[in-house]
Amino acid sequence: MKPLRMALTKGRLEKDTVALLERIGYDCEAVHNKGRKxxxxxGDRLEVVLAKAADVITYVEHGVCDLGVVGKDTIMENGTSFYEVLDLGFGRCKFALAAPKGSDFFGGYASRTIATKYPNVARNYFESKAMDIRFIKIEGSVELAPLLGLSDAIVDIVETGTTLKENGLEVVETICDISARLIVNTASLKLRKAEIEELVAQMEQAKKQA
Incomplete structure (x- = not known):
């Protein structure tokens, strides 16, 4: 039987996941010394694929990876054709609506413009508010948009809030909390149920001991 294949988001989530796997007893030496691989x-029963966050979802949805570790933010923006089986508890931050300090974002009836890297998340959030909103997708530093007059506010991931403060912005409303999640391909969960459930149980136990 070939090893289970797990896609990991490069960077901090990769490091936190590897630390979790090492607590279970997996040998992650190859990941620590990966070079460009x-x-x-x-170990013998698992291999990891290092990828960008959105690609982790693509690889799991298409079944070339059995499992993946990715932030809830990426899941909310990019689709749900898989099982989300475990909140891993690390990579904590939040989605928030932020606007220039002192501005009355919800006041009046004028239409508003929102800049964001996450248009689907922003659209879903504002659908319940019956507001006239225009969305502009930004790839880089979204905090720039209100400073340049491109938008009235932003929807973005906030960790400490320091970047917002340094750019004259403040959180108007928290949309939801975010953390890293373990996702599983739908076919893999049927075909390799026992193996996957054992790994999920081990990861859950290791998370509690962290």
């Missing part, structure tokens, strides 16, 4: 063995 992107597919790496983790």
């Amino acid at each position: 992107l597919i790496l063995p983790v």
